[in-house]
Amino acid sequence: MGGSNLEFGMYIMFPIAVMYYFGTNLDNRFSVPGFWPNENQTHKIPHDRDEIMSELQRMQQRRLERRAARLERERDE
Incomplete structure (x- = not known):
């Protein structure tokens, strides 16, 4: 019955692996340089x-x- 251990491993390890992959180094992986305007490009409210x-x-x-x-x-x- 080796299949049940493989199934258990997939149910447990797959979500953990996905969360680890997408949860680490988010600033570099999903950032778009120059997306937000810097302070010189925004409106200055009087x-x-x-x-x-x-x-x-x-x-x-x-x-x-x-x-x-x-x-x-x-x-x-």
Whole structure:
């Protein structure tokens, strides 16, 4: 009855081997270099009142520039 020992070994050792294979060295095996942006590439949220006001003015100026460019294109058409 050697088959029952082999079956028992497969039932016990296969999950352990799979967990060991996929559980070790995860950072190097499943990592994608450059996937997460570094701190220089992310948005910086303003916290001070002056920073918030300058950001609002920058956004308004950008919106007005885009509007002017859009109106210019529509006038040319």
